[in-house]
Amino acid sequence: MARTGRRPGNTRSREQILRAAREQFSELGYDGVSIRGIARGAGVDPALVHHFFGAKDAVFVAAMRLPYNPGEVLRGIVADSGHDRAEAVVRFFLGVWEDPGTREPMLAFVRSAVTNERAAEAVRGFTQDVITRHVAAEVGISPLRASLVAAQLFGMVLVRYLAAAEPLASAPPEEVVATYAPAVRTVLGEARE
Template identity: 35%
Template sequence: MSPRGRRPGGEDTRSAIVAAARTEFAQRGYDGTSLRAVAREAGVDPKLVHHYFDGKSELFVEVMAFPANPAVLVERIAAAPRSELGATLARVFLAVWDSPEGRERFAAMFAAAAAHEEHARMVREFVGREVLHRVVDTVRESGAPEREGESLEVRVALGAAQLIGTGLLRYVVKVPAVADASVDELVALLGPSLQHHLVPPTD
C-alpha cells in the first residue's frame, strides 16, 4: 500500500500542483483561487507551491501555457519613456505572440474562452488584475495627465481591446493584410493610437 499524507517534492508533485490549480481556477476563477486551496487540492504543503511557483500569477501562467509572465512584460512597459508607451506596448505584445508557438497558444486560448465561460472568466479576471491594473499603475506613475471626465481604466482597456483585436485578425482569422504585415509596420501603426489611449494629448 502507498503511504497516505502529503506528497514529497519532485516532478510528480509539481504536476499535481498544476493539475490542482487547473481545477481550482476553473471552479473558482482567478480572483477566487488561493495558493493554500491549490495546495490542499494537490495534497501538498503550501510551502511546496511557493517553492515551485513565485505567486498565483506565475502558477496561472503555467496552467494557461502563456508564453511569458505578464508581470515581466509590464515591467518592460514600465521601463519605457512616457513618450514611447504606446509603441512599447505594441512591440511587447507582438514579441510574446508572434512566434509560431505563441500564435498557436493565442488562437487556442481565445478558442477556449469563446467555448467555455469558466475559461473566459479565468482569462478575464487574470488580464484585469495582472495586466490592465498594472498598466494603469504604470501610466499613473509615469506622470501622464488625467483629464476630468475621462477614466484612465477605460482608456487602458480600449488600448488592450485594440491589441487583442489585432491579435485575433493576425493569429486567428488571419486577415492577409494584418497577418502578413511586419512587426515594425504594425508597431508604427498601432503605437500612435495606443499612445493616445495611454497618454492623451494635453490641451
C-alpha cells in the same frame, strides 16, 4: 525556503500544484481560486506554491501553459524608460504572435476562452487582475485606460492572427508598429518624445 532545484520530489510537487491549479481555475473561475486552495488541492504547503510560482497570476500563467506572463512583460517595458513604451508594447505583442512556438499555446488559450464558459470566466478574472494590478498600478494610468490598451492589443491579434483579415494579416510587423503605436500612445496619454 531555499531553492532546491530539480530534485524528483520537487518536480512531482510542481506537477501536482499545476494540476490542482488547472482544475480549480476551470471549476471556480479566477476570482474563486486562492494559493491556499491550490495548495490544499495539491497536498502541499502554500509556501511551496509561492516558492515555485509567486503570486496567483503567475500560477495561472504556468497552469494554462501561457508562453509569457503579461504582468512581467509590462513590468519590464515600464522599467526600461529609455524607449517608447507604446512601440515596445505593440512590438512585443506582434512578436508573441509572429512566432509559431508562442502563437500556438496562445491560440489554444483563446479558443478555450471562447468555447467554454468556465474558461472564459477564468480568462476574465485573470485579465482584470493583470489590468488593474500590473498595468494600471505600475504604468500609472487609470484602470479604464489600461483596459482600453488591452482592447487595442487584443483587437490587433484578433484581426491579424485569428481572423487573418487583409491587409493587416500580411502587413510587415514594423509597418504595423509605426501605424498603431501612436494610437496606443494616445490611450496611454503620453506625448511623443
